[in-house]
Amino acid sequence: MKKLAIITAVLAAFPALSASADDKIRAKLMGFQEVPVVSTEASGTFEAVISPNSDAIDYELTYSGLQGDVRQAHIHVGQRSVSGGIVIWLCQTSFNPGPAGTQTCPQSGTIRGTIRASDVVAITGANAAQQITAGELAEVLAAIRAGVAYTNVHTSLSAGGEIRGQLRVSHKDRDRD
Secondary structure (H helix, E strand, C coil): CCHHHHHHHHHHHHHHHHHHCCCCEEEEEEHHHHCCCCCCCCCCEEEECCCCCCEEEEEEEEEEECCCCCCEEEEECCCCCCEEEEEEEECCCCCCCEEEECCCCCEEEEEEECHHHEECCCHHHHHHCCCCCCCCHHHHHHHHHHHHHHHEEECCCCCCCCCCEEEEEEEECCCCC
C-alpha cells in the first residue's frame, strides 16, 4: 500500500514538473485593460518563454500607436481590473529612470531582453503588502502562472499606463500554436 502511495505521488508530480518547462507567456496590450480604462488606438504584444529550469525569461515587447510620449514599461503583479506593484522594469526613459541597466523605451517598436532574478525589484509604497521582495523571480513566475500579473506601457498622457495586457501562460506540451 505504501509503494502505491509513493508511485501515485510521483506520477502526480511528474506532469507538474514537465509542464513548467518551456512555458510561453503572452499578452495582448490595449487601453481597455488599463485601470481605469483608457480610450486609445495604441496596441501591443508581449511574448516570452520561461527557461526550462525557471531561472530566466526571454521576452519581446512590441507596441505602437501610443498617444502620449512613452515613459516606461513594466511587469506588475495584479489581477484583472486591479493595479498592482511593479516587479520588473522592461524599459525606461530619462523622465522615469529604472534600475541600472534598464534599456531605453522607444516611442514605438520592439524591445527584447532576458529577465533574471536580479531584475526583480521589491514592491514598495501602497502595494508593499503584496510581499514580493527583490530577487524573487520564483514568486513572480508563480504570479504569472496564476494569471495575476500584467505588462503595461506608461505614457505622458496616461501616467498609470496607456496599454495593458494580462499575462497568460501556455505550456509547450499541452498547447499548440
